[in-house]
Amino acid sequence: MSDDLFTIEPLGEKALLLRFGNEPTRECFDRIRTFEQSLHRHAIPGVIESAPAYTTLAVYFEPLVIQPADLERLLRDLEMGASQASLNVPSRDFCVPVCYEEKFGLDLAYVASVHQLTTEEVIAIHTSTTYFVHMIGFLPGFAYLGGLPDRIATPRKESPRTRVAAGSVGIAGNQTGVYPIDSPGGWQIIGRSPWKFFDPLSNPPSRLQAGDSVRFYAISREEFYHIQRERSDFKDA
């Protein structure tokens, strides 16, 4: 690879995929966000939106308004400015309540047994780590959280559940995340949060955003229902 900040691949006719590296590191993430910042500032006609993933940024465009070759050139122009710019995106810290009790933590005992830990130890490990939101995808508002300690990393379930409730906190490999809406899913479910993570009537609709930091803390079932009743959704962020 040359000194370029990113390589460009076509993603069909209406998107370009910018690749900023191969490893999902914090540095790679910051490069993506810095570049995206200047992309937003310049509001290129014909560009519909951009969406970051672990090491890539998709730039969706309308080919009847801007030709892919022209867009590539403009992106390269932006790159020159972006490489000197500094990241100016607020990173937010969230403390997310999770009830790990058996009623919600359907696979907690299984995860503990796989690693020969007690369920208390799994909870202690899960709550003692700060996770980083790499990207939102898979489902509306689903945050891919990096940083899960290897000690509790657990493969997905062999056969996915047909319905995982909104708020369920899961583990898949060395990722952890919260299901924002009811959905089929194969992650090991270790608890549930009373928060609402996705609300189409809010803007942005996803409570967690790429770049945010997340810590979990354990709550009782009573607290879970209390928070759920009292929640004013995004306003208590």
Next chain:
Amino acid sequence: MLEIIRAGMWTTIQDRGRFQHRRDGVVTAGAMDEWAMRIANLLVGNSDSQSESLPRLPIDEPSAIEFFLVGPTIDFHSDAIFAIYGGCWNAFLEGQAIRCGTPYIARCGQRLEVREATAGAWGYLAINGVIDVPKVLGSRSTHTRSTMGGFQGRALNAGDKIGFKSNCSALKSATNLARRYVPWTEGVYGTSRDENSIDGCMNIKSQNQPLSSTIRFVLGSHWGMLDSSSQDALTASQWLISKKSDRMGYRLEKRSDSQASIRSDSTRLQLASPFEMLSEPNTIGTIQLPSGGEPIILMSDAATTGGYPRLGHVIQVDLPRLAQQRPGAAIQLQAISLADAHQLLIARERLWQRLVYGVHNAFRLNA
């Protein structure tokens, strides 16, 4: 207002889709056959937002009621101009057979019955004016999985009452409209095999002509990782649209003469070497390869990101035709260059402009 009497299958309200929120994982949804949805709207006098020549109708983004294989039965509780487009349908207004691709006037109290599709898979019922459901994140498209948009975020059921705001001046002259449109729509249902004709680049078969089943694609990021026999297999063989297909994706199965060899491993596509990939963005039309070795083509309700290799992307002008292939239908995949795909897209847009011009003229003559 209209009332759903029988829902039909997977009947939802769809527009062109929900954009600018993919970074939040918001699925774009939108019409499976966007081209047909737009034409249905054109036929009832709803303009695309960018059109200038039409007398301003109170509409922004066209939307329609979408249905799959079996259409809905609907009672109109007020006068309306409507048209059905996309596929061919056995449809009746007050028991009288009606044609697809032609606008009709439904009077208050009349019943529209859309039965089964005789060709194609997805149909669109457009109504002059605006389907009166709130926009969510800028769109009226229904995404049932996240219960977002459309009518209460779900598929339509018997008993649902949906408001629409008609355009009165259009209605005033509407009696003549249908008659005037017929000669024009004859062209739509003609027998031209020209790729750029409305028949050719659309899903629609005319009475006897089957849909072309060759679906073109441009190469994706991981095409080169397929072993060479798998590269050949993807394009040389016939694929069947699986019955497990839906708005999220069309699953492809290998066609085989003998039932026994359908599941043989030799028919599975393989990467030259195993490859773990991080989740990356997807688009509608992405041909992805799950570990089972049978490709899935992502459709309107696909997740915004995915962790499977991307072999290619079905080109924009072929997406409607792909969508209109029924479960069980056979298709072939053909690779073309990105530049060719772009040219085809421009040609289709030119065709669209011609259609808009023609229809708007007809409207002006009747205004």
